[in-house]
Amino acid sequence: MTRSVVRRPATVADAVRDLAELGADGAPLAGGTWVMRAPLRGVPVARVYVALDGLAELRDIRTGDGVVEIGAGVTHAELAAVDGPPALAGLVEAARRSAFPAVRSVATVGGNIAAVGFPEADLVPALLAADARVVLATPEGERTEDLATYLASRPGRPAGELIVRVVVPVPAGRRSAFERLTVRGGGEYAVASVALSVDLDGATVSAARVAVGGVEKAARLSSAAAAVLVGSPLDEATAERAGQAAANGCTAREGLDAPGWYRLAVLPALARRAAAALTSTPDDQQE
Template sequence: MTTTSPTRRTDPGAMTRSEVRRPASLADAVRELSELGGDGAALAGGTWIMRAPLQDAPVARVYVALDGLVELRGIRTAGGTVEIGAAVTHDELAAFDGPPALAGIVDAARRSAFPAVRSVATVGGNIAAVGFPEADLVPALLAADAAVVVAAPGGERTEELVAYLASRGTRPAGELIVRVVVPAPAGRRSAFERLTVRGGGEYAIASVALTVDLDGAAVSAARIAVGGVEEVARLSPAAAAALVGGPLDDAVAERAGQAAAAECTAREGLDAPGWYRLAVLPALARTAAGALSSPDQQK
C-alpha cells in the first residue's frame, strides 16, 4: 500500500510530496530501506520528522512506515531482562509496571514532552533521532545499561547503546532498531530527574539518570548518565565512582553531580547557557537519588 502526503523541502519555496510505503513485515521494511538508500527513511511516530521544516532539515523522498509491524511492538519480561519494542510509545512505556531497575526509564517516558506527543513518539525514534540532545529516554536507557537489537539486510545483531549513539549519524541504509534490552537484576534501582525552563511538556535543559546496585544499604555498582547538557547524552564514570562504596545520601549524590559536571563540556542554547546546565547537575543528582527510596522502588 502506498500513500502520499505533502511535505516541504529545505528550500521554503519548494513543495513536494513524499511517498509513504507500508511494508507487511520487518524483513520487508529492512529490504525497502536498503534499496532506497539515501532516498528513504523510516517513519514511526513522526514527531521528529514533522519538525524537519522548522529545522531546515531534509525531507525524504520515500518514508517506510513502521507503525503496523508487530515485530516492533510490546514489552516482555524474561530471564532477568526486559525487552522493549522499538515502536512502543512513550505512553505505553510510562504505563509499564516493571521492576525497580526500569523505574528511571518509565519515569522518563512519563515526563517527556506533552501528552499528544507521548501518545505517538516511540522508543526507537527517541534513540535514533540525530540532533536531539534533550531526548529523555536516552540518558535513562544509558544509565540502565541498555542494549539495542538492530535489524539489517544481513540479520539481527545486538549493540551496546553507547556504541550505537556514537555512530548514529552514519548508520547504513536498511538498518532499524527492533527492540531495546534492559537488564533487571534483583537489588537494582533506578531514577530519572529533569529540569525545564517553565514547566512540564518542554524539552529538558539538563537531565540526570542513575542506576545503582545495592548490597544492603551500600552501593556496590552504579551508572550515571547526563542528558541535555552535551549534544549527545553521555555516561559519567567519575560520577558513578563517587557513588560506590557506601550509602547513598544527599551529600554523596551532590558530589556525584559535581563530578558529572566536571566531565561535561556543556552546549550553549537559547533555552539555557552552558554554565547553567552544569550548575544544576548536583541538585538533579540529589533529587534522583532521593527517588530511590520511594515505595515503588522497594518492590
C-alpha cells in the same frame, strides 16, 4: 518543497528490504514527532518514508530471564504505563515526564534513540543508565549493539538498518531513577536531565551508572559520577557530589533555552533529587 512518499511494509523484513533498496533516499517513520519538524530544523525530508506503525513485531514489551525487552515501536505513553521492576523505574519515569500527552501517545522508543541532533531526548539517558542494548534488524540479520556505541556512530548508520527493540537488564537489587529540569515546567524539552542506576549491597552502592542528558550534543554516561557513588551509602549528599563530578566532566552546549553554565550548575541538584527518588518509600511519594 520535497513531497515525501510513504511506503507501508507488512513485516520488519520488508521494511529492512525497502530501506536497503532506497539507501539515502529513504528513512524510517515511526511516530513522526521528530520527522515532522525537520523543516523547522532546516533539515531536508526524505524522498520516501518507510512507515513502522503497522508492524506489530515492534510493539511488544516482554519480561523474562533477567531482562525486559521493549519494542522500538512502543510509545512513550505505553512505556510510562509499565509497572516494572525497580531497575526499570528510571526509564518509565523518563517516558512519563517526556513531552506532552498527545506527543507521548505516538512518539516511540526507536525514534527517541535514532533521532539525530536531539540532546534532550529523555529516554536515551535513562536507557544508558540502565545499560540497555539495542537490537538491530539489518539485511544480514539481527545484531545487538551497546547503546553508547550505537549513539556514537550516528549519523552515518548503514541503510537498511532498523532498531527493533532494546534489551534492559533488570537484576534483583538494582534500582533506577530519572530527573529532568525544564525552564517553564511541564513536558517541554529538558535543559538537563540525570538518570541513575545503582546496585545495592545492603545500604552500600556496589555498582552505579550515571547518565546526563541535555547538556552535551548527545546524552552520555559519566564514569566519574558513578565512581563517587560506588562504595558509599546511597544518600543525597553523595549523589550531589556525583552530580558535580558529572558536571566537571561535561562540556555544556549553549542554547536559547539555557546557557551552558546553567546546564552544569543544575546537575548536582538533579542527581540529589534522583537519589531522593531512589530512597523514598511509596508513602513518601504520595502527594
